[in-house]
Amino acid sequence: MDITDLGKRILAGERRALARGITLVESHRADHRARATDLLEWLGQHGRQALRIGLSGTPGVGKSTFIESFGMMLIGQGQRVAVLAVDPSSTRSGGSILGDKTRMDRLSREPAAFIRPSPSQTHLGGVARRSREAVALCEAAGFDVVLIETVGVGQSETVVAEMSDLFLLLLAPAGGDELQGVKRGIMEMADLILVNKADGDLKPAATRTCSDYAGALRLLRKRIQDPAGFPKAMMVSAMQESGLTEAWDEMRTLVGWRKENGHWNGRRSAQSRYWFNEDVRQALLARLQEDGVRAEMQRLGDLVASGEMTPSSAAREVLQAHLAR
Numbered sequence: 001m002d003i004t005d006l007g008k009r010i011l012a013g014e015r016r017a018l019a020r021g022i023t024l025v026e027s028h029r030a031d032h033r034a035r036a037t038d039l040l041e042w043l044g045q046h047g048r049q050a051l052r053i054g055l056s057g058t059p060g061v062g063k064s065t066f067i068e069s070f071g072m073m074l075i076g077q078g079q080r081v082a083v084l085a086v087d088p089s090s091t092r093s094g095g096s097i098l099g100d101k102t103r104m105d106r107l108s109r110e111p112a113a114f115i116r117p118s119p120s121q122t123h124l125g126g127v128a129r130r131s132r133e134a135v136a137l138c139e140a141a142g143f144d145v146v147l148i149e150t151v152g153v154g155q156s157e158t159v160v161a162e163m164s165d166l167f168l169l170l171l172a173p174a175g176g177d178e179l180q181g182v183k184r185g186i187m188e189m190a191d192l193i194l195v196n197k198a199d200g201d202l203k204p205a206a207t208r209t210c211s212d213y214a215g216a217l218r219l220l221r222k223r224i225q226d227p228a229g230f231p232k233a234m235m236v237s238a239m240q241e242s243g244l245t246e247a248w249d250e251m252r253t254l255v256g257w258r259k260e261n262g263h264w265n266g267r268r269s270a271q272s273r274y275w276f277n278e279d280v281r282q283a284l285l286a287r288l289q290e291d292g293v294r295a296e297m298q299r300l301g302d303l304v305a306s307g308e309m310t311p312s313s314a315a316r317e318v319l320q321a322h323l324a325r
């Protein structure tokens with residue numbers, strides 16, 4: 001199918017066309033990559049904007065359950081919802097199989113929902129670009145909300161936050177009174193912390209955890225893109241579907257405020273710049289992996305190791321010979 005045709009079908013909201021488009025952006029083949037770039041460029045000016053919501057949490061906190069309940073709630077309100085996953089690890093472990101449709105049973109049967117598992121791949125840079133492009137395709141296909149799920153492993157939160165308008169951190173109630181080793185950097189990215197499983201026996205622990213995090217959030221540096229009271233921590237139960245409309249209300253309040261105050265566009269602009277820089281960086285890193293360059297690095301590395309060349313002159317030689325094209 002030619003790109004214009006595929007693009008038109010995506011704009012018309014055809015799910016199969018969207019799936020094909022995503023397969024194209026996920027492909028490693030050079031000819032596919034070129035077509036994917038053409039497709040994205042062709043779609044460039046459609047002017048649709050979805051609300052992109054990033055969601056992170058360690059395996060078992062209830063991400064799939066939350067996405068299912070939250071997604072169903074949104075659909076109940078007439079929204080179209082796409083779910084994508086960013087999983088940099090090829091070995092999926094710990095019971096969290098991101099995007100596994102069987103874990104989002106109801107949602108996957110909804111005509112207004114589109115669920116796409118993560119492309120399997122080990123290299124985060126590659127996953128990031130593919131996911132970002134998949135988000136753009138979902139947006140072109142007219143989805144109102146795009147949920148981007150990631151398991152809490154190192155850098156993947158940053159990647160997801162950089163493609164989201166809102167970033168949610170899902171936590172489970174803690175047993176003790178310690179913050180659950182959530183890194184400060186991740187806390188700083190969160191717009192909303194949702195303490196899940198606030199039901200049954202876990203309710204008291206959830207209440208404690210929520211107030212601990214609310215306290216911790218108050219200690220963080222105030223961000224320019226937040227109105228008073230944000231970022232905030234609240235309790236939900238994905239299983240009992242409680243707290244979800246309240247969480248959605250908070251998200252809409254935040255989005256409304258950011259739109260009115262220029263921070264919505266500001267954030268998207270900053271993200272575009274970030275991804276431009278990343279693409280250049282990734283392309284240069286890929287260049288370093290080319291056979292000729294690697295052999296040269298090895299040869300010069302030996303000379304540096306034996307003291308025949310200084311590190312900086314060897315580095316300059318590589319840069320001038322190979323990267324200054």
Ligand code: GDP
Binds near residue numbers: 198
């Ligand atoms: P994920 O690995 O983060 O996707 O977590 P899952 O959605 O697969 O949930 C992990 C486990 O927690 C499952 O056994 C769920 O049934 C359970 N769970 C998820 N949400 C809730 C909740 O709101 N309350 C309770 N009590 N259990 C939950």
